[in-house]
Amino acid sequence: MPASPPSEARLRWAPWWVLAFVALWPLPGPAETVLSLGSLLAMALLALRRFRGGMVLLSHEAWALTSVLFLSYWLPELISALDAYNPGRALRESLLDLRYLPFLWLVAIAVGTDRGRRLTFGGLAVILGFWLLDALVQAATGFSVGGPATADRLSGVFGADNLKLGLVLASLAPFPLTSAADRFGLAGWLVAALVLVAVVLLAGARASWVTLGLVLVFSAWQQFRNRGVIVALALGAAAVLCVATVGSDKLQQRIERTEAMLAGSPEGMDHALSGRLPIWATALRMAAAHPVNGVGVRGFRDAYPHYAAPDDPWLRDGDHGAGYHAHQIVLEVLSETGVVGLLFWLGGVALACRAWRFATPQARLRARAPALALAVTVFPLNTHLAFYSTFWGGLTLLLAALYAGSLLADGGRAAD
Template sequence: MSDSSKPEASLRWAPWWVLASVALWPLTGPAEAVLSLGALAALAVLLLQRFRGGMALLSHEAWALTTVLFLAYWLPELISAPDAFNAPRAWRETLLDLRYLPFLWLVAMAVANERGRRLTFTGLAVIAGFWLLDGLVQAATGWSLGGPATADRLSGVFGAGNLKLGLVLASLAPFPLTAAAERFGVAGWMAVALALVVVVLLAGARASWLTLGLVLLASGWMQFRARRVVLAMVAASALVMLGALACSDALQARFERTTAALEGDAAGMDHALSGRLPIWRTAVDMALAHPVNGVGVRSFRDAYPAYAADDDPWLADAEHGAGYHAHQIVLEVLSETGFVGAFFWLGGVALAWQAWRVAAPAARLRARAPALALVVTVFPFNTHLAVYSTFWGGLVLLLSALYAGSLLSGGGEPATDEA
């Protein structure tokens, strides 16, 4: 069989499509269009290949894990919709999110072979690196491709009205760090790490600080297995932070706000968390009042006034209104999808971990970057964007498909020794 007639040859374009969808993240409309078209293209290819060895596009194990991870995300939506506070929106989100399944198959197939993984992972590193460089330019000049910075933080290519630069760079950080380490060794890895520290710090989202810290510690250890590299990174990062603090009044204010948590009282903790404690208390009350299937996906804001305390500051805030989402992934899942939704999420986590545990060392190595990116993005002891929002939910699902497709591209061969 010639190369052009092999089933996998029909998806040589898949890595480029995946990269195009990521590169367009700063432009919400075009990014959504590329994702939807990619889902349709994947379905068309699968239908055409069904009678010509379509299963050769991806191993059975990768098909299964990708689909299961999608279902762990999507079934809670479906179960929460019938009696949601905003049922029309919950049903709309549930039906609209079905497009992710064929797109996730496309993503997994894009990294199912060595060529696809090389193109996709290198491309993600280049995209993140470009956004990182643009952020550095904005830090130095005040301008970027997304326009000028706001008064207190970097916005980069995402623009002043879409402050996601730090969060996105922190989640994608394993890809440029891995690429730099493989090509330039410790020096390259350290240069990228310090650039990330500068931009993520100045981008202002404190959740991204924790995310990036976890990435740097894990990546430094996994790449070099040397304590001195990790210690050198910590020392260099501390110096960078001190320099940034000296140059940025806004950054100083954020550090001072963070240290308010050390006061040991609820007021200090709430101040450190930017007033999120009332939102979290309300999310807990929602979960307890609707323990089976929650108040409905994307219905948090609609249910908020019914469960918030009378003196809740978010009800009195005319600018922001009620809390739009729980700002924490565990509380979001519990409040919007109930304990049934949490059961599906935990099942997905367990299966993803089991796949990693039994995989061969070579499989773990090739899936290392997406695995780390996925873990830090859903790290439960942090604050989060809404995981059932279109943007952040799409990012989480993309990482899960990259993980499943790369880890199980060779099937489910068991490990013969420890990674």
């Protein structure tokens, strides 16, 4: 039987499903429902077709890269469960995360056509634009769709009990920046960049400042290949920083905390890093004690009291507070999944880079936004949320599928 026509087989509704998932991130329950239903629906449709229309839906290369990137994330989970500190939880997490694979196929299919990419990337830009506008309103009035500003920083649509606004905006910044540049040129890009700088600064997470800084430099070079644009951006960002610092005591305190790193002492470094040095030292001890497959995914909190120093500040009150995860991607992978997990992750990175290297210029152009977003999200010289948590792991895998699906939509390879 002939394959379904491309107009039917491409699942024209897939981009809308992806956008609904992202738009619902501030509401974890509904977002998880969309993810699970999307996975079930994708599996049902593929089973009904018995994968006969698979290559119409997506190229061989995109299927393969999406699956391999998922496996480089998931297999360490499964292997870490063998002798984990909390084997039940590690195994449960790995089995639950299997639902990501069909959903990632759906995401890759969503950006497998020009129409799908326009809808998905443009829709992401619109969603982030709304979140930015809402955050600006909160900065001016104290109110947001996510509730009043009761935290010590902008919380926006995520709410004061879920302070992820700056981190999410920074990781997804390539989408509104690319959209603004494509539609309005340099002026549009600069306006989008300065709004992002203002909101991410006031959102307070200093890891997001590093991420956004990387995005802005690389996005400016991708879009305009002009050092003058980077200089103009730096001057504008400095002006925004000065104005924001004058108007926000909390932001000024964070800048002063960051400056403590210049003292060169361990105490100053630990103060600048919000007390993360003991957590990182504990993560290294876990990795040394369990070098093969770690203490188990999401087992960091269970193992922490056994490997922390006697005077660990996070144990003084009988709780280990921020010691729920390593706060750094390399240390998280090493401590929770060991050298085996790190090798799988590095293998995934190598294959993603190889796909980029051998892709055509046209393929790189259409994948530039998700490629940059994925690269800065896993940038190792920064602090991070837990990559094996539901939210941040889901965000990272989503970016991986957007990258694979857009880069390799037509195979993406240069001619021999």
